[in-house]
Amino acid sequence: MGYIKEKFKVKAEELGLEVKELIKNHGSRKIDEVTIGQVYQGMRGITGLVSETSLLDANEGIRFRGYSIPELREHLPKTQGGAEPLPEGLFYLMLIGELPTEADVQYLSGMWARRSHVPNYVFDAIEALPISTHPMTMFNVGIMALQTESVFAKAYAEGMSKKDYWSYMYEDTMNLIARLPHIAAYVYRRKYKGGHHIQPNGMLDWAANFAHMLGYDDDGFKELMRLYMTIHADHEGGNVSAHTTHLVGSALSDAYLAFAAGMNGLAGPLHGLANQEVIKWILNMREELGGGIPTKAQIEQYVRKTLSEGKVVPGYGHAVLRKTDPRFTAQMEFAKKHLQNDELVRIVWMVYDTVPGILQELGKVKNPWPNVDAHSGALLVHYGFVEYEFYTVLFGVSRALGVLASLCWDRALALPIERPKSVTTEWMKLFVEGK
Numbered sequence: 001m002g003y004i005k006e007k008f009k010v011k012a013e014e015l016g017l018e019v020k021e022l023i024k025n026h027g028s029r030k031i032d033e034v035t036i037g038q039v040y041q042g043m044r045g046i047t048g049l050v051s052e053t054s055l056l057d058a059n060e061g062i063r064f065r066g067y068s069i070p071e072l073r074e075h076l077p078k079t080q081g082g083a084e085p086l087p088e089g090l091f092y093l094m095l096i097g098e099l100p101t102e103a104d105v106q107y108l109s110g111m112w113a114r115r116s117h118v119p120n121y122v123f124d125a126i127e128a129l130p131i132s133t134h135p136m137t138m139f140n141v142g143i144m145a146l147q148t149e150s151v152f153a154k155a156y157a158e159g160m161s162k163k164d165y166w167s168y169m170y171e172d173t174m175n176l177i178a179r180l181p182h183i184a185a186y187v188y189r190r191k192y193k194g195g196h197h198i199q200p201n202g203m204l205d206w207a208a209n210f211a212h213m214l215g216y217d218d219d220g221f222k223e224l225m226r227l228y229m230t231i232h233a234d235h236e237g238g239n240v241s242a243h244t245t246h247l248v249g250s251a252l253s254d255a256y257l258a259f260a261a262g263m264n265g266l267a268g269p270l271h272g273l274a275n276q277e278v279i280k281w282i283l284n285m286r287e288e289l290g291g292g293i294p295t296k297a298q299i300e301q302y303v304r305k306t307l308s309e310g311k312v313v314p315g316y317g318h319a320v321l322r323k324t325d326p327r328f329t330a331q332m333e334f335a336k337k338h339l340q341n342d343e344l345v346r347i348v349w350m351v352y353d354t355v356p357g358i359l360q361e362l363g364k365v366k367n368p369w370p371n372v373d374a375h376s377g378a379l380l381v382h383y384g385f386v387e388y389e390f391y392t393v394l395f396g397v398s399r400a401l402g403v404l405a406s407l408c409w410d411r412a413l414a415l416p417i418e419r420p421k422s423v424t425t426e427w428m429k430l431f432v433e434g435k
């Protein structure tokens with residue numbers, strides 16, 4: 001057994017005992033109450049899940065095992081001469097609960113490179129789809145085709161002990177994370193680059209190799225990918241992609257099935273697809289206004305027009321956050337350092353100056369501030385990555401790190417099948433009448 005797996009096993013056994021004690025001694029204590037409004041309004045604010053990998057504070061933003069995004073950018077290992085964290089390090093932190101050493105990160109880079117082979121029939125499955133298919137659909141078809149490789153499903157079919165679930169889930173997780181960049185890059189090159197594919201380079205770290213297979217060997221783009229893959233990885237357990245992966249996994253569906261389900265949720269415009277919507281919205285605005293950098297008044301007018309058409313302003317608002325998303329700020333800092341004078345970036349910053357005030361005026365938007373998706377597109381376009389329909393796939397490759405680390409914990413803690421109670425409105429009416 002590799003030493004990271006051994007370490008995870010020890011950590012999981014320790015926490016497993018603590019959880020048992022917690023349930024035994026405090027299992028009947030209330031941590032929340034549920035109102036009728038919450039039941040109808042997306043279960044917002046109900047504490048009903050455990051997710052070990054990260055915790056969201058409405059004002060501060062996300063913390064991964066206690067570390068904020070600025071702290072991660074400072075403390076996680078970097079590549080030689082680089083300034084951005086290696087996502088391998090974040091995965092280690094989420095899985096093990098401790099900051100990794102450089103050696104830990106190198107071990108993961110090497111392990112993922114060794115496990116990255118994707119069988120040809122996965123590419124054949126993608127090839128069977130029309131070229132007009134959305135990249136997220138192609139990506140998910142690839143993941144589903146790869147499910148044949150699940151060691152968890154195979155071991156379950158052969159009859160395995162409950163005690164071993166975590167071990168097979170761990171293997172599936174490592175194999176899937178190792179292979180996702182190749183599948184994603186295949187989709188990109190097939191759809192946008194005439195099917196001219198680029199072979200992986202096993203000497204590169206996970207994010208840099210992904211950039212390389214996409215066709216971007218610029219050092220700046222590789223740094224962007226390391227940052228991008230780190231900050232999009234996890235956002236505690238209740239968001240659609242994390243919650244779906246966890247829910248489907250709770251039926252003992254393997255990592256491939258559970259992750260593909262989560263990716264179908266990420267493909268929704270109110271969740272991960274928002275990043276493509278943001279850049280589309282900005283480009284449309286620029287085109288409508290005749291090109292160049294619009295004035296603040298023009299942006300304001302365009303925002304009001306969007307709202308008057310009954311649409312949301314993409315990249316703004318959040319179900320839990322109530323301040324500017326630190327993932328937005330991290331990207332803004334990256335832009336200030338590397339691409340100060342980029343026209344689209346400057347528009348993103350002007351939109352940031354304009355939108356919150358207008359959303360606040362509406363009186364109903366709980367969070368008028370930008371989320372992670374408000375900035376990412378402009379950075380990608382700067383490096384020539386203009387195919388915005390693909391952006392959610394990048395988000396998805398990163399999201400695998402968080403939701404799959406969580407899935408390992410779900411099986412290690414032997415969490416049961418998830419099955420909350422639902423009621424009908426008829427039931428609610430009788431409840432309100434006191435019957």
Ligand code: AMX
Pocket residue numbers: 239269270271272273274307311312313314315316317318319320359364365366367371372373
């Ligand atoms: N533009 C216009 N209206 C908005 C808005 C926005 N950016 N954000 C919220 N509102 C509206 C809602 O549509 C809702 O209107 P309604 O009462 O007429 O239906 C009202 O304000 C209250 O909504 P809320 O409680 O503030 O937000 P929510 O928790 O229901 O939804 C979210 C959160 C993210 C779906 C919403 O803010 C939104 O649609 N934002 C734009 C899409 C986006 O950027 N999504 C990405 C989120 C991050 C991610 O998952 N990647």
